[in-house]
Amino acid sequence: MHQDPALADAPWPTIPEGLTVLIPVGSTEQHGPHLPLDVDTVIAVAVSTAAADRCGPSVRVAPAVAFGASGEHQHFPGTISIGTEALAHTLTELGRSVRTWAARVVFVNGHGGNIEALERAVAVLTAEGADVGWLPCRHGDAHAGRPETSLMLHLAPHRVDMSAAAPGETASMSDLMPRLRASGVRAVSPNGILGDPRQASAAEGAALLARMTGEVAAAIVAGAARAGSLPGADGANA
Template sequence: MAAHVLADAVWPTVPSGALVLVPVGSTEQHGPHLPLDTDTVVARAVVQRTADALPASWVAPPIAYGASGEHAHFPGTVSIGHEALSALVVELTRSLSLWAGRIVFVNGHGGNTATLDTALRQLRAEGHDIAWTACGTPGGDAHAGRTETSLMLHLDPARVRLGAAVAGDTRPLPDLLPHLVAHGVRAVSPSGVLGDPAGASAAEGSRTMEAMVSATVRRIGAWTVDDRGRLADPARLPGAVRR
């Protein structure tokens, strides 16, 4: 069954108490080979496919700007910062809650994490039935490398400029974070790539997307929310049976 898309609807067809899924992305550099809206494209795809698996849910228009200050030194990046993003999430939730039931933000950009934690903690204290989850890929590289390149080759291959792809800094993200936070991505990787796109494929992107959607569906179904508003994956909880 096709997902219910809020932007395509007329108001009499939108039910009260619906589950609403909100993609959260960014507009920021993704190396010389991936488009600026990569995070938004990925988050929207996860939401649309999750909604296909949860037929009573609705897909909201994506939040296409995020907190991307670490990419500010690359032309094309547009960041609204933590304060503005937090205000947007808070007011959007208060508005949706006038008719929606549960609300889930599905985040495609790591730089939005702290903002979502803060905003959703506040919103849950206000009594909203809300949570957020990330488009996570365990074992994937950090930014514009093989993982995201594979996802985009699967989702929108015509927009991937493979001939321009280059390897960036391939150290694990925890090793890069102190310098990255202090000086920005460009100080760590002049190309903007954190990882190596070599070997990326649409087939790998398809498998990664399937795993992200499956995890999102599981988390929403279990509805185990921590004190930051994050949905836990029941497959990763202590004592869970792993299949």
């Protein structure tokens, strides 16, 4: 019988020993005029669920952390940010709780603004002896552009309004970062998009999800999550 990887669906007596628990970490923040606020969470959950399904019954997916460090988007209505300090504390406490009954904890991150908090939490938990790490959902999008829009067209097409999709700021993140850090996303992109989502497609989203799932599943199996990231990954989507 196929094992549902969603931890929340499991009665406690069915939870096995030696479990690896994936905790998706997303955000609630603007993603342009065409996408919903929970894009990062949707993607992190989808990657976690597909990776757990690929890895087998020893890997389960916890309910997602839906609020992250999103201060750069705070000038847009709908954004709810708890900041790096609160997120790091939350992730640390979640890790401490889960490790009392699970063998391993892996945070699967869908938002680049969460990275500092993840690194802090993983450092604390590792120093306490936990087998813990984090992995990025590496899709290559700056923010609300073609890759994220493609993923949402694949995962939740009814929640995407392509009639509202429009180009945003298309300069490179390296060029934009000083202004982003100083003044936030709205200062560089009035519509909140970093990129151009107009050529997005569900087929591209399916291919991206398959690639990300493969990367995360392989890292979990190989134990690479303990190092805190995939080889060559920076997870720096906004």
